[in-house]
Amino acid sequence: MTGRTIMIVGNGDVPEGAAAMIDAADLVVRFNDCRSVGRGGMKTDIVAACNTGRPALSMLGGGRWKTSEAVRQAREIWSVRSGARFAAMRADLAKTHPDLDDFCDDYTISFESFARATGRRHRVVPVETHERLEHDLARFEPPPYVAPSSGLVVIADILSAFASGGDDILLAGFGHSGWEWHPFAAERRYVDALAAEGRLRRLHQSHSSDLSQGA
Template sequence: MPENKEPILIIGNAPITADIRAEVDSYTRVVRFNFCAGMPQHLGRKCTDLWLSGRGRQAHKLVHSHLDIDAQQLLSLVITDPPPNPVTQTCFRLLGRQGSLDHGEALMTKFAPAHSKKRITAAARQQLLAELLRLGQPECKPKWPSSGTQAIAHFVAAGTPVHIIGFGFQGWKRHPWRLERRYVAKLQEQGKLRYLA
C-alpha cells in the first residue's frame, strides 16, 4: 500500500453491528452513500465525501429528505450517474417514467457548500464495468457498477489506500455483485485495499 497518503474509509450500506465510532473519527476522510444506512450512532457522524445516486425514486427522495450531514464539511459530492440526455429526460417526463428521471442538478444545489461537486462520466462507468466483466461471468446482464465499487475504483486509481466496511455485495439486480466481490478481493491481494477489522 502507498505509504505517502493517508487511507480513506469507505462505509457501505450493508448492516454493521460493531461500534466503529472511534475508528471512523480516526480517519481524515470518510466516504458514505445515499441515505448512509440511516447514520446510526454506532457508525459515527463523520462524512467528508458523499456519493449519491442521481436518478430514479431514491434520488428524488434524497432531494426532498433531510440528511443529517453538514454540507459545509463536505470535501466532495459525487453523483454516480452521468449527465442525462435532455431529450430523453423530456420523454421520460411525458411518459411518467419516474424511475428514469435525473435529479443530479437538484442534489448539486442541495449540497452546494461542498468544496467539490462532480458527476461520474459515462465513459468512466463503462470502463469500470468492462474491467469487472474481465473477472468472469456476471449473474445477469449488468447495467453499471454499484456506487460503492465506483468509489473504491476512484480512490484506488488516485493511489489512495482504501479501507472499507459495510460491503455485502448484494442489492439491485443490475449490479454485477459477484464480479465486484472478486474485484475487491483482487485489490486486497494487491495491497491496495483492506477491510476495517
Template sequence: MTSSLFGGRKIGTIAIVGNGPVSVADAPEIDRCDLVLRFNSAPALGAAGQRVDVLMLNRARVYMAKRINPLALHRAPEVWVNDIQENGEVDWLFARECKPTYLGFGPKDKARAHLKEYDPFDTSQPTSGASIIAELLDVAPEVKIHLFGFTHQGKQHTHDWNAEKEWVEQLVQEGRIIRHLTPGPKPQRSLAGKVEYGLRWLEKRAKHYLHNKLLHSGASTKRRIFGRGG
C-alpha cells in the same frame, strides 16, 4: 497523493463506508482516515463513525434531501454525483449545503472494465461503491483504500453483486484495498446523538419543503419531489 477529486488535499487513506453492518470496533478506524466517503442515505453516520467528508449519490435524485440521514447532509462539505449534470442536478438543499461534483460516466465505465472478467456478458450496472473504487484505483493508486460495511448484497437486481464481491476479494488478495469485517455488535447512537439527529431532521425537512414546495422550484421539479400535483 493528490487528485483533482481531492481539491489539492494530500490524502493517504480513504474510508469508503457502505450501508451494510459496521462493528463498534471499526467505528474509530473510519474516523481516523484522511477522507471518509459515505453513500446515499448514509444510515450509519452518527453511530458507525462521526465523520463524512464526501457524500456520494448514485444519481442526482432531487428527492434525496427528504430521505437522507440529516447528519450527513449537515456535515458533508461535498457531494459527488455518479452521473452527468445534464441528467439532473442536485436539489437546492444539496447545492447550498454541500459542494456538488458530477463525476460523469467515467467511474461506471472503469468499473465495468474491471467487472468484465467476472461478468462476461456485461449485463449489470455497477454500484456506486464499485464505481468509486475503480475511479480511485485509477486516479489515486497510491492512496490506501479501506472498505467498511460492504456486504455485496442488495435488493437492486440491476447490480451483479457476486461479480463485485469477486472483484473486491481479488483486490484484497492483491493488497490494493483493505476490507474491514471485524465481528461485533453494531454501534448505537448516544442519547445526545439521537437528539441531534432529530433536530437536524426537522431543520432539513423544513428547509427542503420551504424552498422546493413553496419558493423556487418549478412544476416539473415539484412533481419529481412531491409526486403528482406537487
C-alpha cells in the same frame, strides 16, 4: 511522506468497534442516506449520491436528507452516475426492464444546485470511470445486470482518479447484496481481486477489535 487513510463506508453491516477507526481516518466517504452513521462512526467528508431515478428523487424531496447530520458536515457531494451514459441506456431499458421507466431520470443539476447553495463542492464521477469499470467487471462474468452499484463505482473512481500513491484505502459496510439488478456476486469478486493486489483493504472484525484493545 505518509499517505492518507481513506475510508469508504457502505450501508451494510459495519464491524463492531469500527466507529473510532472510521472517525480517525483522513477522509470518510458515505453513500446516499448514510445509514452507516452511528455504528460506523460519525465523520463524513464526502456523500456519494445516486443522482438518477427513485433514490435521487427520494433524497431531494422532503428535506430530511439535506438536513441530516452526515450531509450537513460533508465538504463534498458526489453525483455517482453519468447522466449522459444513463440517458443512453433508456431506450434499451424500455424494452428489457419496462418497470424501470424512471431509472435514467437525471437529477444531477438538483444535487449541483444544493451543493452550491450550501457552499459545498459538487463533483460528477466521470463517464470514463463507468466505462473502465464495465470493462474490468466483465472479467468476473457477471450475469445480465442493469448497472454496477454506486459503491463499486466510487471504489473504482477513487482508485483511478482520486487516491494518491501511499494512500491506505479501507472498505467497511460492503455486504455486496441488495437490489437484484446490480451484479453483486461479480462485484464481490472484483473487490476481492483488488484486495489481493494490495490496492485496498477490507475493514474486518479483527481490525476493529485490535483498535478497541489499544493495539
